[in-house]
Structures are given as structure tokens and as C-alpha cells.
Amino acid sequence: MEAQVGRKEEEEEEEEEMEVEPKTGVSFPAKLPDGKQLCATGLRRKKLLALGINIYAFGMYVDIDARFKELLKAKLGGAAEKPSKELYEAVIDGDVxxxxxxVIVFRALTMSMVRKNFGEGLSVSLKKLTGGQKNEELINKVMGEAKDGIKLPPGSVIEIARLPGHVLQAKVKDELVSKVESELLCRAYLHMYLGDDPFDKEAKERFGRTLVSSLSAP
Structure with a gap:
């Protein structure tokens, strides 16, 4: 009986384990309910009238299982000592x-503002991946069912997930707003965070270091 109680307490502590994004103080769970692990936290900033505005903090989660490790090792030719372009490309291009x-930190943010910001970032990313082509129709499918009038006070959560089969899924405050099957769209989205000009360079580097460490772990 005591052993069962002890295990339950350990499980609760594990569930409550959090990591704080230092620039905003926003907390992220170290692990999602489906087992995906937090690999890095970061901050999305945007210039507005020459001022740097904090828009949202973010946490990047990956299912670091045996299949994922094998995918990375195959791409890298084995284990890695430090993050490399090939490592990030394996995540961007892979079906994982x-x-x-x-997590929103900017006050008075609306869904229309998020949609515009999201579209701008995706447009730039798509152009880099396609040699200058822009696909407005594809971009507009993301956040497709989200109403522009939705208010997003600080603490509101938007979750973007790449699902197996190259499906990009978006949830706003736990409500499913889009689910688009497109390998190019999935790559473009992750390219915004892990590409050559990421939203947060420090977050990208932490993400890479976490994956490198995972390759040497049993």
C-alpha cells in the first residue's frame, strides 16, 4: 500500500514538473500527456514602430523515441557532438x-492579429523553401476556422502540431481550428523555428543541444 502511494506521489510530481521561459516567466510542462518531451522554450518578438514587442512565449515538444533517434542517426551518420544544419533539417523534413x-504574453491580442502575424512568417518561410514562390491559399488554410474576433488575453494557449502523415493541426484555447495535410506547410512551419533565420536563435540552439544529448542517452 505504501509503495503504491509512493508511486502515485512520484507520478504527480512528474506531471507537475515545469520549465520557465526566462524572458517572460511563462511556465511549460516538461512533458505533454502523450509523452512528448519539452526540448526548448523561447520567445517570439516583433518590431512595432521601432520597438521590440513580446508576442508569445513558446515551448517545442518532440516524441524522442527509438524511431526518432534512428531517423536522426541515419541522417547524421551516427551520433553527433553538437547541433548541425543536418540535425535541424532532419526534424524539419522528417515525418515525426x-x-x-x-502562450500569449502581449495584451489586447486578437485572432486577426495572430492570423496576420502567422501568415507573414509562413510566407517568408515558404519563399525560402520554394525559391520565391508564395502560396496564399495554403497559408489561409491554417487557422481556417478561427474567428477573427476571438480575444486572446495573456496566458491564452495556441497549439500547433505536426502529426504523422505530414498533417499540420492548429488548436486555439483547446478548440480545433484547422487540420491541413501538406508536407510543404509542415516544413515551412518548423522552418520558422529551426531554419536559418529562426524566431529565437537561442531556443533553436537549446533544441539542438537537447536532441544531441538524447542521441547519447540509453
Whole structure:
């Protein structure tokens, strides 16, 4: 009986384990209910009238299982000592589950503002991946069912997930707003965080270091 109680307490402590994004103080669970692990936290900033505005904090989660490790090792030719371009490309291009949890920190943010910001970032990313082509129709499918009038006070959560089969799924405050099957869209989305000009370079580096460490773990 005591052993069962002890295990339950350990499980509760594990569930409550959090990591704080230092620039905003936003907390992220170290692990999602489906087992995906937090690999890095970061901050999305945007210039507005020459001022740097904090828009949202984010946490990037990956299912670091045996299949994922084998995918990375195959791409890298074995284990790695430090993050490399090939490592990030393996995640961007691979058909593996990744979740980016966004927690709003900017006050008076609306869904229309998020849609515009999201579209701008995706447009730039798509152009880099396609040699200058822009696909407005594809971009507009993301957040497709989210109403522009939705208010997103600080603490509101938007979750973007790449699901197996190259499906990009978006949830706003736990409500499913879009689910789009597109390998290019999935790559473009992760490219915003792990590409050559990421939203948060420090977050990208932490993400890479976490994956490198995982390759040497049993």
C-alpha cells in the first residue's frame, strides 16, 4: 500500500514538473500527456514602430523515441557532438510528431492579429523553401476556422502540431481550428523555428543541444 502511494506521489510530481521561459516567466510542462518531451522554450518578438514587442512565449515538444533517434542517426551518420544544419533539417523534413505550444504574453491580442502575424512568417518561410514562390491559399488554410474576433488575453494557449502523415493541426484555447495535410506547410512551419533565420536563435540552439544529448542517452 505504501509503495503504491509512493508511486502515485512520484507520478504527480512528474506531471507537475515545469520549465520557465526566462524572458517572460511563462511556465511549460516538461512533458505533454502523450509523452512528448519539452526540448526548448523561447520567445517570439516583433518590431512595432521601432520597438521590440513580446508576442508569445513558446515551448517545442518532440516524441524522442527509438524511431526518432534512428531517423536522426541515419541522417547524421551516427551520433553527433553538437547541433548541425543536418540535425535541424532532419526534424524539419522528417515525418515525426512535433508540437509547438504558444502562450500569449502581449495584451489586447486578437485572432486577426495572430492570423496576420502567422501568415507573414509562413510566407517568408515558404519563399525560402520554394525559391520565391508564395502560396496564399495554403497559408489561409491554417487557422481556417478561427474567428477573427476571438480575444486572446495573456496566458491564452495556441497549439500547433505536426502529426504523422505530414498533417499540420492548429488548436486555439483547446478548440480545433484547422487540420491541413501538406508536407510543404509542415516544413515551412518548423522552418520558422529551426531554419536559418529562426524566431529565437537561442531556443533553436537549446533544441539542438537537447536532441544531441538524447542521441547519447540509453
Amino acid at each position: 510528431g512535433v508540437v509547438v505550444r504558444l
